[in-house]
Amino acid sequence: MSVFYEDIEVGSELPALVKYPTTMQLVKFAGASGDYYPIHYDKDFALANGLPGVIVHGWLVLSFLGQMLTDWMGEGGTLVRLGGSYRGMNPVSEDIICNGRVTRKYIEDEGHYVRVETWAENPQGERTVTGSAVVRLPSRQTQA
Amino acid sequence: MSEEPIISDELEGLLNVAFGPEVYEVEKGMVRKFAEAIDDPNPLWHEAAPPTFPAALVPTELLHKMVTAKCPLTRFLNGANELEYYQPIRVGDVISVMARLEKLRKMEGKEGATLFMIVDITYQNQRGEVVAKGRNTFIRY
Numbered sequence: 245m246s247v248f249y250e251d252i253e254v255g256s257e258l259p260a261l262v263k264y265p266t267t268m269q270l271v272k273f274a275g276a277s278g279d280y281y282p283i284h285y286d287k288d289f290a291l292a293n294g295l296p297g298v299i300v301h302g303w304l305v306l307s308f309l310g311q312m313l314t315d316w317m318g319e320g321g322t323l324v325r326l327g328g329s330y331r332g333m334n335p336v337s338e339d340i341i342c343n344g345r346v347t348r349k350y351i352e353d354e355g356h357y358v359r360v361e362t363w364a365e366n367p368q369g370e371r372t373v374t375g376s377a378v379v380r381l382p383s384r385q386t387q388a
Numbered sequence: 389m390s391e392e393p394i395i396s397d398e399l400e401g402l403l404n405v406a407f408g409p410e411v412y413e414v415e416k417g418m419v420r421k422f423a424e425a426i427d428d429p430n431p432l433w434h435e436a437a438p439p440t441f442p443a444a445l446v447p448t449e450l451l452h453k454m455v456t457a458k459c460p461l462t463r464f465l466n467g468a469n470e471l472e473y474y475q476p477i478r479v480g481d482v483i484s485v486m487a488r489l490e491k492l493r494k495m496e497g498k499e500g501a502t503l504f505m506i507v508d509i510t511y512q513n514q515r516g517e518v519v520a521k522g523r524n525t526f527i528r529y
Contacts, residue, residue: 269427276418276425277443281464293463294499302466303443307426310439314430326439327470329525 246320249349249356249381258344258360261312265300267336273304295333302330305340305373309362312342313377320382324357328375334366341365344377356383394494394503396458402489407450409484409512416479418444437477442511442522443469447487451526454489454505459528461503467525475519482514490523503528 270284282289283299290298306328313323334340341364348359357380364373414437422441423433430438455464477483491506509522 263427265427269425272421272425276422278446278448279443303440303469304426306469307428307438307440307443311426311428311430314428314432314439319432323439323473325470325472327468327523329468330466 246318249383256346258316261342263308263340298336300334305364308342317379322380325378328373332372334372339367356381392460395492399457408486412445412483414481445485447485450487461528463529465527467527470523472521477519484512486510499529
């Protein structure tokens, strides 16, 4: 299954993806990424650093946004750019709601691209991560 | 009373120095563990790396120097990550990671003085092809 360029309009929203990271997942991510900074698994250390508790790795939230994008675009799409700015903290054991909206469509060197504005929200509706992505999509016209 | 500078000579001396290559073999188990850790069951990640996999391809020498450089700001946060993709990273690839501290920017934030350290990273495969470029913003506060 794949999304085609022609099926997308500016303003189209991507299906939201909801994640619920636990301290255990953060430990797994620390191991997989090599980021062992203790604010991500040691509550005492996090509190001593003035944080409300253990907080989710920015890279992990960006990974959730990446999954939302790759789930949506399917095998026919190619991720060209992905980025996120970490504006707030996501504590563990709380929903992270990933969202995306198409902000631009364009054709360049025969490639069909869409730009997507992305963000992650906490259950209070605050945007903890804001970012953007560029995805190359297949076109129905070149599929024939 | 002399105040310790936020941007020490040691930190400033890292600017625009080319670090790397640090070489990573992209093993199947490493990619599987990464996909499990991010909880993304997409079967594509059996053979190719998920988009944020460069998080695991760390320019450790530069980062270590940035973390240990003299600075009165002792707490760290990841501020932002951006990636641009040119080719997929696949299981079996050997990725060379080159990094450069591009910018140091001091600001007054809610929490007092804040230092933004912007690092540019290039990821190259075993054929010498650039597979991705990254820009990471690290914060000391």
